[in-house]
Amino acid sequence: xxxxxxxxxxxxxxxxxxxxxxxxxxxxxxxxxxxxxxxxxxxxxxxxxxxxxxxxxxxxxxxxxxxxxxxxxxxxxxxxxxxxxxxxxxxxxxxxxxxxxxxxxxxxxxxxxxxxxxxxxxxxxxxxxxxxxxxxxxxxxxxxxxxxxxxxxxxxxxxxxxxxxxxxxxxxxxxxxxxxxxxxxxxxxxxxxxxxxxxxxxxxxxxxxxxxxxxxxxxxxxxxxxxxxxxxxxxxxxxxxxxxxxxxxxxxxxxxxxxxxxxxxxxxx
Amino acid sequence: xxxxxxxxxxxxxxxxxxxxxxxxxxxxxxxxxxxxxxxxxxxxxxxxxxxxxxxxxxxxxxxxxxxxxxxxxxxxxxxxxxxxxxxxxxxxxxxxxxxxxxxxxxxxxxxxxxxxxxxxxxxxxxxxxxxxxxxxxxxxxxxxxxxxxxxxxxxxxxxxxxxxxxxxxxxxxxxxxxxxxxxxxxxxxxxxxxxxxxxxxxxxxxxxxxxxxxxxxxxxxxxxxxxxxxxxxxxxxxxxxxxxxxxxxxxxxxxxxxxxxxxxxxxxxxxxxxxxxxxxxxxxxxx
Amino acid sequence: xxxxxxxxxxxxxxxxxxxxxxxxxxxxxxxxxxxxxxxxxxxxxxxxxxxxxxxxxxxxxxxxxxxxxxxxxxxxxxxxxxxxxxxxxxxxxxxxxxxxxxxxxxxxxxxxxxxxxxxxxxxxxxxxxxxxxxxxxxxxxxxxxxxxxxxxxxxxxxxxxxxxxxxxxxxxxxxxxxxxxxxxxxxxxxxxxxxxxxxxxxxxxxxxxxxxxxxxxxxxxxxxxxxxxxxxxxxxxxxxxxxxxxxxxxxxxxxxxxxxxxxxxxxxxxxxxxxxxxxxxxxxxxxxxxxxxxxxxxxxxxxxxxxxxxxxxxxxxxxxxxxxxxxxxxxxxxxxxxxxxxxxxxxxxxxxxxxx
Numbered sequence: 003x004x005x006x007x008x009x010x011x012x013x014x015x016x017x018x019x020x021x022x023x024x025x026x027x028x029x030x031x032x033x034x035x036x037x038x039x040x041x042x043x044x045x046x047x048x049x050x051x052x053x054x055x056x057x058x059x060x061x062x063x064x065x066x067x068x069x070x071x072x073x074x075x076x077x078x079x080x081x082x083x084x085x086x087x088x089x090x091x092x093x094x095x096x097x098x099x100x101x102x103x104x105x106x107x108x109x110x111x112x113x114x115x116x117x118x119x120x121x122x123x124x125x126x127x128x129x130x131x132x133x134x135x136x137x138x139x140x141x142x143x144x145x146x147x148x149x150x151x152x153x154x155x156x157x158x159x160x161x162x163x164x165x166x167x168x169x170x171x172x173x174x175x176x177x178x179x180x181x182x183x184x185x186x187x188x189x190x191x192x193x194x195x196x197x198x199x200x201x202x203x204x205x206x207x208x209x210x211x212x213x214x215x216x217x218x219x220x221x222x223x224x225x226x227x228x229x230x231x232x233x234x235x236x237x238x239x240x241x242x243x244x245x246x247x248x249x250x251x252x253x254x255x256x257x258x259x260x261x262x263x264x265x266x267x268x269x270x271x
Numbered sequence: 272x273x274x275x276x277x278x279x280x281x282x283x284x285x286x287x288x289x290x291x292x293x294x295x296x297x298x299x300x301x302x303x304x305x306x307x308x309x310x311x312x313x314x315x316x317x318x319x320x321x322x323x324x325x326x327x328x329x330x331x332x333x334x335x336x337x338x339x340x341x342x343x344x345x346x347x348x349x350x351x352x353x354x355x356x357x358x359x360x361x362x363x364x365x366x367x368x369x370x371x372x373x374x375x376x377x378x379x380x381x382x383x384x385x386x387x388x389x390x391x392x393x394x395x396x397x398x399x400x401x402x403x404x405x406x407x408x409x410x411x412x413x414x415x416x417x418x419x420x421x422x423x424x425x426x427x428x429x430x431x432x433x434x435x436x437x438x439x440x441x442x443x444x445x446x447x448x449x450x451x452x453x454x455x456x457x458x459x460x461x462x463x464x465x466x467x468x469x470x471x472x473x474x475x476x477x478x479x480x481x482x483x484x485x486x487x488x489x490x491x492x493x494x495x496x497x498x499x500x501x502x503x504x505x506x507x508x509x510x511x512x513x514x515x516x517x518x519x520x521x522x523x524x525x526x527x528x529x530x531x532x533x534x535x536x537x538x539x540x541x542x543x544x545x546x547x548x549x550x551x552x553x554x555x556x557x558x
Numbered sequence: 559x560x561x562x563x564x565x566x567x568x569x570x571x572x573x574x575x576x577x578x579x580x581x582x583x584x585x586x587x588x589x590x591x592x593x594x595x596x597x598x599x600x601x602x603x604x605x606x607x608x609x610x611x612x613x614x615x616x617x618x619x620x621x622x623x624x625x626x627x628x629x630x631x632x633x634x635x636x637x638x639x640x641x642x643x644x645x646x647x648x649x650x651x652x653x654x655x656x657x658x659x660x661x662x663x664x665x666x667x668x669x670x671x672x673x674x675x676x677x678x679x680x681x682x683x684x685x686x687x688x689x690x691x692x693x694x695x696x697x698x699x700x701x702x703x704x705x706x707x708x709x710x711x712x713x714x715x716x717x718x719x720x721x722x723x724x725x726x727x728x729x730x731x732x733x734x735x736x737x738x739x740x741x742x743x744x745x746x747x748x749x750x751x752x753x754x755x756x757x758x759x760x761x762x763x764x765x766x767x768x769x770x771x772x773x774x775x776x777x778x779x780x781x782x783x784x785x786x787x788x789x790x791x792x793x794x795x796x797x798x799x800x801x802x803x804x805x806x807x808x809x810x811x812x813x814x815x816x817x818x819x820x821x822x823x824x825x826x827x828x829x830x831x832x833x834x835x836x837x838x839x840x841x842x843x844x845x846x847x848x849x850x851x852x853x854x855x856x857x858x859x860x861x862x863x864x865x866x867x868x869x870x871x872x873x874x875x876x877x878x879x880x881x882x883x884x885x886x887x888x889x890x891x892x893x894x895x896x897x898x899x900x901x902x903x904x905x906x907x908x909x910x911x912x913x914x
Contacts (some may be wrong), residue, residue, distance in 0.1 A: 025392020041400035089283035112493025123298035168645035170657030
């Protein structure tokens with residue numbers, strides 16, 4: 003009885019994992035088609051659509067835009083989110099709970115609202131659509147993750163560590179530099195990483211804020227798919243999938259994917 | 272903390288708050304105000320204050336139908352992820368060591384792949400030349416490919432795929448919090464495995480089910496990319512409608528009104544859901 | 559090493575007083591235990607001295623210098639935290655050197671001072687270990703050494719031994735007491751463990767609800783508790799409530815609520831008719847024939863006998879009043895069974911009068 007149950011459960015789980023992986027695997031396979039249209043199973047086998055990517059420089063251009071925007075918004079979000087998290091976790095002051103909600107609220111908002119609101123506002127105050135306006139937009143959707151992850155690592159810190167440092171003669175700044183910062187570094191790195199991924203993958207906000215000359219890669223793919231389904235885009239998507247897989251490996255080795263998403267760690271028996 | 276300097280947190284907060292007010296709060300308030308402005312489609316000019324934008328939506332069966340569809344799709348997506356995710360979470364928490372690490376990675380890894388790419392994958396699977404049609408034509412179940420794309424089903428499949436990780440994660444977290452001593456206690460009192468599950472594990476994991484459902488439902492109502500790609504203009508949802516009204520038709524006030532109606536309805540359904548739970552049978556678990 | 563003085567210190571959290579008009583004076587080189595149940599304000603007192611908590615009223619002076627407005631990192635107090643608060647990202651050497659680096663000491667001198675303190679607390683060879691690689695007892699030593707190495711004006715310890723197992727706790731108790739005497743440190747330590755306080759401290763301050771109930775040498779606090787609370791908190795005690803009938807020659811005759819007569823020591827000049835509690839320690843009650851000349855002799859009924867190792871605990875009632883008796887010679891009570899009547903008694907000088 004106790005032996006059979008996990009097996010049934012395991013079979014069901016395996017099927018769900020198959021469901022989870024299927025679109026990803028199928029894009030990878032479909033990209034190897036030799037035909038002029040996307041189909042599954044692919045017609046023939048070739049890498050011609052990968053070779054066609056360099057002939058469409060707009061994808062490469064967009065990739066560059068995405069990287070720059072992701073790096074810049076992650077850096078900004080980390081620089082602003084870390085002190086905010088410090089204040090919210092370390093101090094008790096009137097308005098603290100409200101501010102906490104304020105910083106996390108973009109997560110609860112449909113991204114389309116943000117896109118519309120930001121574009122409308124930028125137009126009104128005269129900010130033109132540039133990579134910078136994209137960075138501003140992404141700052142709004144990435145800052146909550148930094149605040150949340152840094153807050154979590156701060157909250158897990160024994161408060162007497164800070165007291166001990168001060169008792170040994172460390173000023174508040176020295177306490178932060180030599181004790182708090184090294185101990186919350188994993189949280190900061192996780193926050194920055196999450197911010198970069200969120201920015202890199204975002205479509206809803208970028209769709210509104212991208213100018214014709216600075217289109218991020220996901221937006222480029224989105225508008226491309228809306229018009230045609232030729233296998234070129236399967237090749238581009240496959241490249242993104244491979245990059246994501248590399249990302250998974252790097253993150254798993256450095257931060258741990260589970261910690262990044264707040265997954266429960268396997269406890270002892 | 273120590274030192275009793277009331278201004279200390281504000282030194283840390285000043286810049287982040289200022290930036291967030293300027294880049295987030297003001298744009299939102301601006302859009303809210305704009306949603307009460309009259310818009311002339313013929314000339315494209317903005318006029319005086321009005322509640323016409325809201326009245327137009329709420330008085331039109333076509334628009335209300337889109338709202339109803341949005342909520343229906345989000346609810347169906349929630350149920351689907353729950354049905355698929357609970358057993359997966361249960362299985363995951365019963366695994367140990369390396370197996371568990373790999374499975375956790377498998378649950379989480381898709382989150383690193385852009386939603387566009389993942390939805391595109393479903394386009395390939397469900398399309399006229401896609402995997403599903405290839406299989407059922409080969410099996411002789413149908414002669415001509417079925418139209419699977421641009422249907423509500425396609426949207427639910429795509430959304431369930433995108434949000435499944437969140438559901439598994441919240442349920443697994445709740446399951447992990449259950450003290451294994453509870454299971455032993457139930458067993459020592461004579462409960463066979465099935466009873467242990469239904470009378471101990473399931474009730475205690477409900478907070479995770481609720482948290483996961485809330486996340487998936489709210490993400491589902493506001494989802495944009497997946498419905499846009501798998502439903503297209505034919506099966507419009509609220510986000511797509513707002514996108515269409517603003518970016519494609521330039522009716523910003525109406526688009527703004529749609530966005531805020533979506534926000535209000537989502538918030539209202541979440542609150543109703545939580546209220547219902549608080550008065551429910553297992554309310555003690557949610558304290 | 560320096561004196562520490564608290565004068566009229568008060569602190570409340572959200573209207574709940576933690577410490578109320580608290581005054582205390584500790585001599586240089588003295589070791590003082592703040593003893594009390596959880597929530598009595600002992601840790602708050604320690605945190606006020608260390609500067610982590612700003613008092614609402616009153617003053618703190620360390621070595622005659624007022625601590626008003628002096629931040630914790632300028633106070634030169636060395637604190638040992640209950641959780642040890644070892645920096646997990648630094649190894650033992652890094653933890654020990656931290657305070658010296660903060661004081662801008664040259665590297666060579668730091669190495670020398672750390673070496674000395676490592677010897678002092680027997681941690682040699684563990685300098686490159688990280689806190690998580692140490693046993694509980696080793697972590698405790700590192701925490702102690704880290705506070706000692708800065709040569710603090712006063713050493714503060716917050717329940718330093720509460721995370722150790724019983725055997726290790728006894729060893730560390732003796733070791734800390736020895737170190738304190740050898741280095742002639744001013745030391746204040748917080749504990750809820752009466753034995754710990756009695757072993758380590760020169761003086762014990764028993765605290766209750768933010769106030770000091772009694773402060774004195776350990777044996778005085780034990781023998782002459784000032785209040786029923788102190789009597790109950792340090793050691794076991796039997797109480798009998800009643801009122802004074804007559805006093806003469808430093809003794810008082812009490813009539814208990816249930817009509818018994820008890821003769822007790824009266825060194826506080828009680829007045830006839832005053833309500834009092836007569837207190838007698840379990841080990842001061844004699845069973846059976848006992849020595850002659852006991853002023854208080856009663857017939858008691860046995861309720862139970864529990865063998866506790868070094869002593870045997872005998873539970874009896876005199877009338878309705880329960881009494882616990884500690885007997886060192888188990889053989890004298892082994893044969894007793896519940897319900898049996900026995901003769902018990904104690905001397906007047908072993909029976910204290912306390913205000914209820």
